[in-house]
Amino acid sequence: MPDIDSITDNPADGMQRLHLIMQLLQTLDNGLILLDRDHNIQLWNSFMENHSGISTSDARNRNLFELFPDLPQAWLKRKIESVFKLQSRTFCTWEEHPRLFNFKSTRPMTGHSAKMYQNITFIPLHGLDKTVNQVCLLVYDVTEIATRKKELESANESLRLVSRTDGLTKLYNRAYWEECLKLEFQRSQRSGRPASLILLDIDHFKTFNDTHGHQAGDQALRMVGQLLQKFRRATDTAGRYGGEEFGIILPETTVEQAKIFAERLRLKIATSDVIWDGESLALSISIGISALQADMNTHQDWIEASDNALYQSKAAGRNRVSVAGDSAE
Numbered sequence: 001m002p003d004i005d006s007i008t009d010n011p012a013d014g015m016q017r018l019h020l021i022m023q024l025l026q027t028l029d030n031g032l033i034l035l036d037r038d039h040n041i042q043l044w045n046s047f048m049e050n051h052s053g054i055s056t057s058d059a060r061n062r063n064l065f066e067l068f069p070d071l072p073q074a075w076l077k078r079k080i081e082s083v084f085k086l087q088s089r090t091f092c093t094w095e096e097h098p099r100l101f102n103f104k105s106t107r108p109m110t111g112h113s114a115k116m117y118q119n120i121t122f123i124p125l126h127g128l129d130k131t132v133n134q135v136c137l138l139v140y141d142v143t144e145i146a147t148r149k150k151e152l153e154s155a156n157e158s159l160r161l162v163s164r165t166d167g168l169t170k171l172y173n174r175a176y177w178e179e180c181l182k183l184e185f186q187r188s189q190r191s192g193r194p195a196s197l198i199l200l201d202i203d204h205f206k207t208f209n210d211t212h213g214h215q216a217g218d219q220a221l222r223m224v225g226q227l228l229q230k231f232r233r234a235t236d237t238a239g240r241y242g243g244e245e246f247g248i249i250l251p252e253t254t255v256e257q258a259k260i261f262a263e264r265l266r267l268k269i270a271t272s273d274v275i276w277d278g279e280s281l282a283l284s285i286s287i288g289i290s291a292l293q294a295d296m297n298t299h300q301d302w303i304e305a306s307d308n309a310l311y312q313s314k315a316a317g318r319n320r321v322s323v324a325g326d327s328a329e
């Protein structure tokens with residue numbers, strides 16, 4: 001069989017050329033569809049045949065939207081119309097639309113993605129008279145790229161979560177919680193809206209550890225973490241600030257409202273035993289609260305105010321709530 005370049009202009013060679021080109025198009029590892037202005041299929045290659053289960057002879061001269069009623073008709077018609085009108089290429093990536101044709105993925109490497117991800121290129125085809133009467137759709141199987149990117153995104157998201165989370169209590173760790181505090185400090189300072197900061201510390205935790213063991217201590221920290229998560233509102237941010245010290249940021253909350261919340265939390269912990277090794281172990285916490293003040297310069301000033309209140313609670317006998325500026329209760 002002659003190669004394409006050695007074929008002359010005589011009609012027999014023209015047929016040869018057409019035959020070779022058709023073979024090339026058929027074996028292309030991308031989908032290839034040729035549509036006329038009425039969206040009738042004029043060419044349907046073996047990629048489309050294999051993935052759709054519709055043979056070339058069954059597809060030819062059929063209307064694309066009749067053959068595939070599930071296609072996003074309005075969007076696709078607009079897209080094709082723009083190619084006819086502007087006479088220029090256009091694209092659609094899997095990130096905009098995961099797929100045009102609902103094909104199963106058959107790539108062995110991508111066992112986890114059941115559906116094929118596709119990029120589509122729309123190409124206007126000029127006739128000999130320079131008018132565009134046909135549009136070619138190239139369908140690329142990008143399942144591997146899309147799946148890898150999605151896996152990477154999900155791994156990054158897990159890493160992001162891990163880097164923010166305290167492994168023992170599953171609350172935010174100090175670094176991330178402090179970032180949240182900085183943001184809330186700036187936001188509330190700007191808006192002039194109230195916000196409160198609670199710091200709390202487990203009482204006599206050294207003795208607790210020494211008496212019941214470090215693992216019982218860990219269990220106590222987990223329990224406090226769970227109760228903080230359970231008691232806080234969705235907009236409150238709880239974190240593990242230090243070894244046995246925790247912080248809760250309460251946006252849009254006055255110090256009086258924060259005090260009601262803190263008292264409920266204190267009481268809950270004082271009446272909830274840590275269950276360890278068949279034993280019920282009692283625990284209490286001391287709490288310090290401060291309201292965000294207009295004259296505070298940084299979030300550190302806010303922490304310091306709550307820390308001073310916490311110190312008051314400890315000094316006054318522990319298992320209590322103190323508010324910055326008030327005398328200990």
Ligand SMILES: Nc1nc2c(ncn2[C@@H]2O[C@H](COP(=O)(O)OP(=O)(O)OP(=O)(O)O)[C@@H](O)[C@H]2O)c(=O)[nH]1
Nearest residue numbers: 201202203204205206207209214215217218243244
């Ligand atoms: N089990 C356990 N203990 C921890 C952890 N982090 C810090 N601690 C312990 O927490 C204890 C804190 O003790 P102190 O700072 O003396 O305070 P305290 O005994 O709670 O006394 P007050 O705060 O004054 O009531 C230390 O014994 C630390 O070892 C942890 O992750 N697990």
